[in-house]
Amino acid sequence: MDFSTSCLCLINVILLAGSACGLQITSTGPTSIEKASGETVKLDCQFTLSAEDSGPLDIEWSLQPSDNQKEEKVVIVYSGDRAFEHYYEPLKGRVHFNSPDPKNGDASMNIMGLKATDTGTYQCKVKKVPGISSRKFLLTVMVRPSKPKCYAEGQTHAGKDMVLRCSSAEGTQPLQYIWERTTGNKLLPPLAVLDPVGGTMSLRNATEAASGTYKCIAKNRIGTEECLVEVNITQPPNNAGIIAAVVICILLFLILLALLLFCFCRARNKKKYEKEIAYEIREDVPPPKSRVSTARSFTSVGSQRSSLGSMSPSNLHEYTKSQYDKIPSEEYEKPPSHAPIPPPSRMAGPNLSRMGAIAVMVPAQNRDGSIV
Numbered sequence: 001m002d003f004s005t006s007c008l009c010l011i012n013v014i015l016l017a018g019s020a021c022g023l024q025i026t027s028t029g030p031t032s033i034e035k036a037s038g039e040t041v042k043l044d045c046q047f048t049l050s051a052e053d054s055g056p057l058d059i060e061w062s063l064q065p066s067d068n069q070k071e072e073k074v075v076i077v078y079s080g081d082r083a084f085e086h087y088y089e090p091l092k093g094r095v096h097f098n099s100p101d102p103k104n105g106d107a108s109m110n111i112m113g114l115k116a117t118d119t120g121t122y123q124c125k126v127k128k129v130p131g132i133s134s135r136k137f138l139l140t141v142m143v144r145p146s147k148p149k150c151y152a153e154g155q156t157h158a159g160k161d162m163v164l165r166c167s168s169a170e171g172t173q174p175l176q177y178i179w180e181r182t183t184g185n186k187l188l189p190p191l192a193v194l195d196p197v198g199g200t201m202s203l204r205n206a207t208e209a210a211s212g213t214y215k216c217i218a219k220n221r222i223g224t225e226e227c228l229v230e231v232n233i234t235q236p237p238n239n240a241g242i243i244a245a246v247v248i249c250i251l252l253f254l255i256l257l258a259l260l261l262f263c264f265c266r267a268r269n270k271k272k273y274e275k276e277i278a279y280e281i282r283e284d285v286p287p288p289k290s291r292v293s294t295a296r297s298f299t300s301v302g303s304q305r306s307s308l309g310s311m312s313p314s315n316l317h318e319y320t321k322s323q324y325d326k327i328p329s330e331e332y333e334k335p336p337s338h339a340p341i342p343p344p345s346r347m348a349g350p351n352l353s354r355m356g357a358i359a360v361m362v363p364a365q366n367r368d369g370s371i372v
Helices: 003-021 239-283 289-303 305-310 313-326 329-333 349-354
Strands: 032-036 041-043 057-064 073-079 082-084 095-097 109-111 120-128 131-142 149-154 162-167 176-181 192-195 200-203 212-219 224-231
Touching (some): 032 041, 041 131, 162 176, 162 212, 162 224, 176 192
Parallel strands (some): 032 131
Antiparallel strands (some): 041 109, 057 073, 162 200, 176 212, 212 224
C-alpha cells in the first residue's frame, strides 16, 4: 500500500468518526476577545450536522451571568427557520446573525457599536435532536482613555516644590501616565519624581530652568490621549518692599482721613460762629422811636387827664383831634421798641379814638363830693 492510499483511508476514518459523533461546532478561533468601545465584534460559531440529526434546528446565543445565582440572558434565537433578534434590550438593534440563513452551518453572531457594558461571557448553543453542542466566548470591551486634564499645584517660585497632575475620567484599567517635556532640551528636571499610575510629577526645589511646556500621555491597551500644561518658574517677590508699600498706603489713608475730619470740623465751627454773630447784632439794634414817642405821649396825656373834666363834649372832640394830630406820623412808621406798654387805665385819648372808643365827659368833683 503506497502513501496516497494510506492518507485516503485515514481521511475516510475521520469522516466516519465525525459522522458517528453527530452535530459538532467546528470553530477553532480564540475564545477570549478584547475589543475597543465603538467597534464591531464577530463571535465565530460554525457547526456541522450528521445524518442522524433529524430534529428541528435551534440556535441560541445567551449572556452568561457573572454570579451563579443569576439567570442567563437570551440574546438572539434562530428557531423554525426564523431569526429572533430582540430578546435582550441592551443589545436591541446592535446584534444579528452573521449569515442570513444560519441553518447552512454558520451560527456566528455580530455585535456592533460595542459598549463597556457589553463585557461578559457569551455562549453559542446549537441543537438538532439528538445532537447538541455549545461554545463560550469571553468578550472584554475596553474603553480608551478620555482626554486627560493637566494642571499644576503649588507655588511657581524658585526654590519651592510644585506638582504637575494628569488624570483621565474614563478608560479601561490599567491606565499609565507618561510625562514628557516639549520645549527646551526636552529633558525632565533632574529632581523630578514620576508616578506613572497616579499621573503626577513632583518638582522638588524648582528652578527657572524647569520652566517650559510639559505633555502628559494617558495610555492603555486600546489607545492614548494627551494634554499640555505650561510651567513658569519665577523669582519670589520682594516681601519687604511689598510690606513697606502697604504701610505707606495705610499712612496716606490715615492722613487723608484726618484732613477730611479737620476740614469738616472747621466748617462746622465757622457756621456756628456766624450764627452767634448774627444773634449779637440783633441784640445791639436800638429800640424804635415810635414806641418811645408813644410812651411819652401817654405821659403827657395822663398829666392832662385832670383837665378833661372841665371840657364839654364838643371841645373834648376837638381836644382829642388836636392831640392826635400832634403825634408825629413818622414815629409810627418806625419799628416797635422794647419799651413797656402802659396799663389800659392810662391809655391816651388819641389812642382810644383810634381804637374806636367814644369819649365820655366825666364831671369833676371836689373833695366833699360836690360837682364843679
